[in-house]
Amino acid sequence: MNTLSDNALMLKVRSGDLDKMGLLFQRYHRPLYGFLFHMTQQREVSEDMMQNVFYRMLRSRHTFTGEGEFRTWMYHLARNVVKDHFKQTRRRGSHHEISDYEERLPAGIAADEQVERKLEIKALERALGNLSPENREVLVLSRFQELKYAEIAEVLEISVGAVKVRVHRAMHQLKEVYWHLETQNK
The missing domain is CATH 1.10.10.10 (Winged helix-like DNA-binding domain superfamily/Winged helix DNA-binding domain)
Structure with a gap:
């Protein structure tokens, strides 16, 4: 099966094939969530921010030219979401959630x-x-x-x-x- 590159998928999204965004979501929702969680250390906030990043990808799809890597463009948008989050709310302390790492521990x-x-x-x-x-x-x-x-x-x-x-x-x-x-x- 011929798998489309991230850039090719995003270019299709840009051209109006919005269903391809689902494939990008499947590929990147976990790493993107990980980035956002490490930046905020808040599970629910990170999930909301992840949805916001994918929404911004759709809204800003016309800015993706395909010249650079999709992943770079995505993290650029994610950085802006993080900046906006910290502008809107002052951080009231750290929420440390170890549960995200529990499943990574070997069973033995x-x-x-x-x-x-x-x-x-x-x-x-x-x-x-x-x-x-x-x-x-x-x-x-x-x-x-x-x-x-x-x-x-x-x-x-x-x-x-x-x-x-x-x-x-x-x-x-x-x-x-x-x-x-x-x-x-x-």
Whole structure:
């Protein structure tokens, strides 16, 4: 079976074949939700924002030219949704939901190891939540969404060199925040 590329699907959507958006949704709703969840750390808000991103894709389909990668264009729209969210509401604290990671734990791990792993993930989530939005964003795009530096540069509209510097600084800040949180809990 010949599978259409993301760009080809979005170009069909742009031309009026709106049913193709369903295929893009199937391909990208999970990674997009993951990005939004890591940015907000709120499950329901992230789900709403994900729907908003797909709505914006439909509404802004005429802006997709097919010259760049669909994924880059999608994350650019997602960044705008996140920015709009933070403009509209002030963040009232972090909501850490470990349940998203529970199913990722291997079934053969002993219960105490599972608890330890969950605590580590929760601590990492807290540390990530304490980063500046810019540092959290660049880490989520590079480490969780696995975008290449060139793709991140397109999304953020900066140079590849600037992306490398931001990732390096963000990782350094994440390590410091994680270490600080860990020493406070002991």
